[in-house]
Amino acid sequence: MTEQTRLPVGALYQHCDLDGLDFETTADLAEQSAILGQDRALDALRFGVGIQQSGFNLYVLGPPGLGKLTVVRQYLEDKAAEGPAPDDWCYVNNFDDANRPRVLRLPNGMGAQLRQDMQQFVEDLLTAVPAAFESDEYQARIKEIEQEFHERQEQAFSQLKDRAEKEQIALLHTPGGFAFAPMRDGEVISPDDYQKLRESEQQRIEQLVAELQEQLRAILRQVPQWRKETRARVKQLNRDTAMVVVSHEVDELRERYKQQEDVLSCLDAVEKDVVEHVDDFRHEEEGENPLLSALGTARQPSYRRYQVNVLVGHTDSGQAPIIYEDNPTHSNLVGRVEHQAQMGALLTDFTMIKPGALHRANGGYLILDARKVLVQPYAWEALKRALQSREIRIQSLGEMLSLISTVSLEPEPIALDVKVVLMGERLLYYLLCEYDPEFAELFKVAADFDDRMRRDAQSTQLYARLIGTLVRKADLKPFDRGAVARVIERSARMVGDARKLSAHMGQITDLLHEANHWAAQNGHDLVRRDDVQRAIDEQIHRSDRIRERVHEEIHRGTVLIDVSGARVGQVNGLSVMQLGTFMFGQPSRISATVRMGEGDVVDIEREVELGGPIHSKAVMILSSYLGARYAMSKPLSLRASLVFEQSYGMIEGDSASVAELCALLSAAGEVPVKQSLAVTGSINQHGDVQAIGGVNEKIEGFFDVCKARGLSGEQGVIIPESNVEHLMLREDVVEAVDRGEFHVFAVKT
Template identity: 45%
Template sequence: MKTLSPSRLYKACVLKDLDFTSTLSLEPLNEIVGQDRAREAVRFALAMPHGGYNLYAVGRNGLGKRTMMLRYLKAHGESGRRVSDWCYVANYLEPRNPRVLELPAGLAATLKQDMDHLAGRLVKVIPQAFDNDTYEERAETLKQDYGRRQEKALDKVAAAAKAEGVDLSMSTPGGYRLTAMEDGKAHTADSFDALPEKQREAFEAAIERLEKQLRNTLRRIADWEQTHAEKQQALSEETVSGVTAHLIQAMAEQYKAYPAVVEHLHAMEKDIVENLDIFLEDNEDQAAFAYASLDRKIPRRYQVNVLVSREDASVPVVVEENPTYHNLFGYVENVTYKGTVFTDFSLIRPGSLHRANGGYLLMDADKVLEQHYLWDALKRAMRGRDIRINSLERELTLSGTISLEPGPIPLDVKIVLLGDRHTWLLLQEYDPEFAELFRVTADFENEMDRTPASQQLYAKFIASLCQEKQLLPCDRKAVARVIEFSARLAEHQDRLSLHAADITNLLRESDYWARESQSKRIEAEHINRALTSAEYRSSRIRDELYRGFSDGSLLLSVSGKAPGQVNGLSVLATGGFEFGLPNRISATC
């Protein structure tokens, strides 16, 4: 065993290895410092176009995995991935299955504005078209024609009845009655029974013939009524088309490059004809429903629900801090009105998967696994490569209420899970699907070699932290002191710790002391004061134990010899603070 000299116990940073005066002169580091292995894994996972090449980032908490991933994605994430806007619109044939529209980035908001403007115009022009002299005259002509034919047919039956001494009268709306008459007065039941049998039989035979004639006439009237309704419907369609066709056609021409939008507009035109009452009647329920859902008083079935709208075609990078089922997959809101629960396509809300579609989604692995049923649902979406919005209650078959089944949205997203090694090993061991869906592991290092080149790189890392956290710049001696502290964290003179959280906290506290002393940059004395302050705040238990040696309550012999006894040094840790404590080790037999 060799004796260590005091000069070998601490490796000071050589200032000449740091060729700068302040971190202001250094270019901030955009790469992942000391993480060549992890960087290659990230690059490979992001470049692979095939399914299943999602990423699991392994490393201790505090290594800065998330910060490093976001920094890398910002610099290298634009990999030619196609991003889109997503909308839901009404499905007029299957109202429970809203249709999904995919549009180029930035177009969804424009489509919604155009549709709202179109619906607003229709609300005005359709009632006006039905409230003019031309329409009313044509509708009145159809009504009079039908009325004349009906009246003429009934008059014919009434004349035949009068010839037989029978009266035709209306008993109820749409109901008729034939009554035997004598001297202009209707027979009562008693007076009719008092008639001679031959006369009664003659009346009964006449009434039977007239009833048959009346039934035939009423059938013809029913046919004429149907014809009248069809002509009235045709007139309404013609009137509506006259004021809506050119408006809808103009919008269809505007969006002719998007067949799904054009198809929806044609379906909308047909639906307007079938639901004219929406425009012609003041629907209080519809207005109340719009108010309850914080919406404007525009026919809801003709609106566009913009699920995801992007300002440009840049690849989205989404960090989900609270990955619950609804936060990830979206949900359908409900509106309560007069004790009844309503919903429709306009109340569909997006989740993180929708917002990250076409890009990257970062989540904490432990938080995902803590949520019941979320992990299985996420794997199902990744395997099927689509997003389906279903309520969790329906997934568990706990609710029998009728709800919507929105059309699925194709899923194209790279998922990055951030977690520790223990969680990763458990998933590898107990979930056979994990290895198929997360085929790439980015294993983050805890330390890096300490060389003059790596120290220069570490200085750039410090510069990037100062810039990102908006801290004062560090001078060369301060950087050297931080590097020495990093080596102490690594517990090796020739290694540097990559635990970014500890370095960031040290820089924050040093920035505080620098500003306290009105300095324009962080110097070595501020680093030392931050370290001393942190040690003082955490060292109460150490000082209590050391006080026992100073006041004589704890005795430890440091000279002489004793059989079976030796002095030792143990290292205690209390809340992240470590200190040494002398101990006597005794051997007994």
């Protein structure tokens, strides 16, 4: 290899300059309210919130812990105060079809007022209606109608009786009704006396009785009609009396809501229904029948049909709502219709309609976790349907899937005007773009939050202010300059780049809390650098059981790794293992063998299906490099094999391709390779060494093995030169390099 360079100690770790931190503790720092390192995401957020066209909802990309929800909430709260006050939404009874409740859209705060007015309206009627029907005027009219009926009836019977008496016929009341009998001298003659009458006289009497009976039947046929007419007059009187009372109460409400056409229409229907059911208000003092109450037919529930169900009411500041739904089930999004069990049946009405997050966010902003929406059955489809139709239609899953058959409602849909902000990881966003064609039409704005930011003098100062703000918000002990500097350095190590800082505020906040804990344990008034370092060490210790086990197997010789001497066809490669949030490096022996052949390089890992596609690609690039470098004039007459020794799982990635090339060249030329060096790096077809990931963990992994075996001063790691700017090595590694006990080399080709 050419252009090999030994890196100086200063290149292994970029310290935070304490002179650049112009404060003693975080208590001296100003509040950092501006968002750091997210300019692109904030621009997208401003655009997505500002544009009002349909479909321009937002998807906020980024891993958890970046503070996406905090940033979005903070921006929306500032924006919400500028927008118009949201409307109230209410459901009222549909007197034409009770299963289809009507919706009322009212100005901000008017829903609660209407509900209160309608409650007062019912209470007033419960007093005014009985009073009207107990008034002297009403009672006099009732008596007059009833008197007219009795007089009409008595007149008809009086005329019949007078005719009968004139003809010497008596009209008798019997248990079976009415009967006629002949009279003589004002007395009813007996049957024996009747038989003694002449036949002509009997015939005359029978003829008269028949005529009188016909007249009686005519009267009896008219009496029900007269009763019907009397009841109709009473009913009309009741209607007129009720109308006087109800119209007076309703007119007051009409005047109050004269600007609301929908409310006026509702009041017309209420007025008509109250007049038709005025008897419900006349018997309020009577006790309810328990059986009727159990059956749901008692009078008191009938007043519910005049109530107002304020689905969404706004009585606070009047700014646009910002709703975060943590449990976005189907019903929690679009609302639901509840039921009440009565005598084994499930009953419902418009007062049991409950709002969903879309209702509460209507006129404002709805924030949802994309993964939580997608894992809930039918929630994603319900959200898309609402956004596409721009209306909220309440429908239960049981009805949609025909799982239940019971009394339910079909509430009138509500017009939807909401800006939805979905938050989720990048992979989820790309999958939705790929597999759901409707997603791109509904979420046209992507706000991509970066997980890292630039590290320079200015950003370091701002980051220190951010740390101070987090410390104050969490009510922690103040951090001194050294502690802040160590947190900043740890932030760079989190992203594996000395020139970047982590934007993962969740991890930084956790570190601050843990450092505060250890400062308290040590009795410190301020959090110091050693408290932060203790927190970092404890974090690693809690997670590194597997790493210790791997290094123990190497130290005991179970896993074969040489850190001294030289071997042909054998190189120490480096790999990274990630378990949860913990990453660590470990050396792996890479061996190569050569024999006569036609220039093929056999990847044993691939042959047994333990090599991933990227690793297989890297081996093919090696073959191409060897052919271009050594077989330009004649073919290679060898066949080589490559393998990761003692590897029992999948091998993936191209970071071992430089080490594999070294092993191949060593085997082909029978040139021993120093085992005191480990190699990592990717290579292209022209022999250029390319950057790899996890460079810090790889160096530290080999250092730990060498330290356990004993540092000789010859051991070290060869890395790509393009990875130098990523180095943020542990303090013990840097100190060993400074003492000349360990080395880090950088190569380009």
